[in-house]
Amino acid sequence: MxxxxxxxxxxxxxxxxxxxxxxxxxxxxxxxxxxxxxxxxxxxxxxxxxxxxxxxxxxxxxxxxxxxxxxxxxxxxxxxxxxxxxxxxxxxxxxxxxxxxxxxxxxxxxGRAEGRIVAVAGARGGVGTTTVAAMLARAVAESVVVDLDPVGAGLSGFLSDGAEPTLAAVVAAVDDLDPAALSAAMAGHAAGRAICAEPREAAPTKQQAARMLALLRATVPVAVIDAGRAADDAAMAAISLADQTICVCTPDVASIRGARALIAAAGRGFPVVLNRSARMRLSAKDVARVVGAPPVAVIPDDPAIRRAGEAGRLPSRGAARRAIERLAGLILAEASDGS
The missing domain is CATH 3.40.50.2300 (Response regulator)
Incomplete structure (x- = not known):
């Protein structure tokens, strides 16, 4: 501090x-x-x-x-x-x-709050956006992961025992909150701290999302936003206001095309992460041909993620964790360079 x-x-x-x-x-x-x-x-x-x-x-x-x-x-x-x-x-x-x-x-x-916002969006549903966002937040000290995908609300599956989703309460009071109150609303989570949504709860408005991001900048060094499929105004606001946006895709045709469509919809380029990479499937070169740049990170298909997720945990080791920790290091290095 x-x-x-x-x-x-x-x-x-x-x-x-x-x-x-x-x-x-x-x-x-x-x-x-x-x-x-x-x-x-x-x-x-x-x-x-x-x-x-x-x-x-x-x-x-x-x-x-x-x-x-x-x-x-x-x-x-x-x-x-x-x-x-x-x-x-x-x-x-x-x-x-x-x-x-x-x-x-x-x-x-x-407009001088110094925290950094990292938005993680999925090229389509089911590509592992929530897990990547949670593991990325865990790899960054003093960060928080925030669920702006209330349709899936997958982050709530990693809440600590006894912790409750708090996104609805934060959104309802967002115009009156200060950083201390926002910190108090962060629940224990496998990633460290989180603001989670209940499944199928109403998404914040664009204005509410923008206010919450401003508070996050003033409250934590890094906030990782799970934007899901970026299917509503709040998620698109997070993408447009974030310092860094990452699009997660898997090695299949629909997902890689979805990444290209999301980047076009956002109106600006941002890096792609290839998740669940495996032999005999589409590769990083295929991603580069479609979206115009190679993936910033390639996360291997790792059974440890599935086993941990079934128990409401994040994997404590494995190739996927190492790949995401390298991605976190890259993001922090860009932040320190002012890029």
């Missing part, structure tokens, strides 16, 4: 000193001496009226040093668009979480 620079703009030297020490006591916060370079500004009433001097995309947290000042600070915070209010010193224990949540909301508003 990256450190955040916090500037303190409070007129009372004693309160300002307490705020500085509180910031410096947190391992992932540091004192920004130049407010223009701060990610978050802790500001008293007077400073809230002069925040035009600070960067427009910085988070602003109003500070009230006593209960009688809360109403005055709240009005000043509303006028300048502050993201939160702290009652000092009563909120001392929550300062870190308040600061980080405010910074996240500022990044969302400024």
């Amino acid at each position: 990256r450190s955040l620079g916090v500037a303190v703009a409070y007129p009372d030297p004693g309160v300002a000193d307490e705020l500085v020490h509180a910031v410096e006591a947190e391992a992932d916060l540091y004192l920004a001496l130049d407010p223009a370079r701060a990610a978050v500004v802790l500001a008293g009433e007077e400073a809230l009226s002069t925040l035009g001097e600070h960067p427009a995309d910085a988070a602003v947290v109003g500070v009230a040093a006593d209960r009688d000042a809360i109403a005055v600070v709240a009005r000043a915070a509303l006028r300048c668009g502050a993201h939160e209010i702290v009652l000092w010193p009563q909120d001392r224990a929550m300062l870190r979480s308040i600061v980080r949540d405010a910074a996240t909301r500022a990044r969302i508003g400024a």
Whole structure:
């Protein structure tokens, strides 16, 4: 987790000193001496009226040093668009979480949330999109896998014991959620964490999907989206907004043609993954001839996937797992290169 620079703009030297020490006591916060370079500004009433001097995309947290000042600070915070209010010193224990949540909301508003979205779409049904998405998420630390294929809702089959699908609840409240609430809605899963759909539940709208993706960017380093066959507006929104989209196909004529059709429908090229590759079937060269480029990854037909899936697990070893881990490494390398 990256450190955040916090500037303190409070007129009372004693309160300002307490705020500085509180910031410096947190391992992932540091004192920004130049407010223009701060990610978050802790500001008293007077400073809230002069925040035009600070960067427009910085988070602003109003500070009230006593209960009688809360109403005055709240009005000043509303006028300048502050993201939160702290009652000092009563909120001392929550300062870190308040600061980080405010910074996240500022990044969302400024379009600067840093998480990466990877959409996994299937050339047709039954090509293994859900398993590839789940295994890809498992291979990336601190990621989450999200089910935007409510028709199949295959990710729910890998939920941990006692965990429930939460996509419907997230979608219903998506306009009011913040990153902390979204994190709380992530359920235990064989891939690590997941937001799963119930079978046959209504798909999110395009707008709901876009809002959820924005929250995911601000909440996790990488979110892997199972877009299924990209058969609705939410799945197509995920494909259009993702940093990277991967199309999964199998070595058969209908699937490879489906990959070409999906790429054409999306209006932009993206890599193809050949899943369940085996001898005496169509090859990576055949895929390249149809879609115009060789597969970015070839995942062998691996019985370990079927055996694990029947038990609600992901395979702990095997050729398919190694191939998907290499694919995850390629995606992370592209992210670090800014591509």
